[in-house]
Amino acid sequence: MSTAAEMLSDLRAVADPLAHPNRHYKGHGGVLGVRMGTLFDIAKHRSRTTPLDEVEKLLDERAYEPRLAAFCVLDFQVRRPGMPDVEREERCELYLRRHDSIDSWDMVDRAAPRVVGAFLRNRSRQPLFALAAASDPLRRRTAMTAPLVYTRPAHRPGIIDLLRLAELLADDRDPLVAKPVGIALKHAGAVAPDEVRAFLERMGDRLPAPVRREARAKLPPHERAQ
Numbered sequence: 001m002s003t004a005a006e007m008l009s010d011l012r013a014v015a016d017p018l019a020h021p022n023r024h025y026k027g028h029g030g031v032l033g034v035r036m037g038t039l040f041d042i043a044k045h046r047s048r049t050t051p052l053d054e055v056e057k058l059l060d061e062r063a064y065e066p067r068l069a070a071f072c073v074l075d076f077q078v079r080r081p082g083m084p085d086v087e088r089e090e091r092c093e094l095y096l097r098r099h100d101s102i103d104s105w106d107m108v109d110r111a112a113p114r115v116v117g118a119f120l121r122n123r124s125r126q127p128l129f130a131l132a133a134a135s136d137p138l139r140r141r142t143a144m145t146a147p148l149v150y151t152r153p154a155h156r157p158g159i160i161d162l163l164r165l166a167e168l169l170a171d172d173r174d175p176l177v178a179k180p181v182g183i184a185l186k187h188a189g190a191v192a193p194d195e196v197r198a199f200l201e202r203m204g205d206r207l208p209a210p211v212r213r214e215a216r217a218k219l220p221p222h223e224r225a226q
Contacts, residue, residue: 002050004057004066010042011065022064027103029062039065043072050077052090059101067101071111078114092119096127099139105176108141117146117158125161132168137176144169144180151184154191162188163199170207182214190218 017033025031050073058070074091077083095115102108120127131143143165150158166181189196200207200215207215 002046004054043069047073047076112146113149117149137174151187182211185215
């Protein structure tokens with residue numbers, strides 16, 4: 001069994017804040033200074049033997065890297081073929097229950113699609129709509145990022161909800177949310193171009209120009225021209 005303490009020891013052993021200041025991090029904790037590729041490697045290795053209660057201990061850490069590593073561990077764990085639904089549910093529940101520990105966009109992007117979106121594939125996606133109504137932009141980012149999993153492979157009910165969520169968040173001016181709206185629409189356009197084109201026609205100028213451009217990026221050429 002791997003523990004949170006062992007993960008912290010691994011991270012601190014390779015930390016170099018001068019070489020890896022991780023300036024993209026704008027959250028409320030400090031940084032250890034761990035190169036991202038190295039962090040992913042450590043999390044992947046430890047994910048095989050780290051139980052959920054030890055993952056949660058990492059979420060109590062103030063520093064950025066241990067919490068990001070915890071979300072990476074969740075992501076790696078749910079990729080395992082044949083993981084029982086009850087274990088997937090536990091990881092989805094932990095992500096949602098401890099959303100307060102998320103203070104950086106990359107924590108969302110790393111885990112939301114597989115940990116949350118994939119678990120909700122054949123279930124009610126009401127938790128995503130609740131997140132879309134939250135005051136915290138990172139919760140709204142989860143609402144818009146988790147449905148990316150419904151475009152790989154295409155899952156029509158999930159894409160319908162992706163478009164519903166995009167409509168709810170269409171007016172969101174926070175870049176933490178507006179950018180994922182465009183990205184989600186772009187990927188949906190690759191597998192459901194008719195639905196995305198209809199969405200764009202219905203929304204019109206309500207969608208900011210950068211979101212419209214992103215949404216059209218993977219439509220067929222003749223539809224992009226339209």
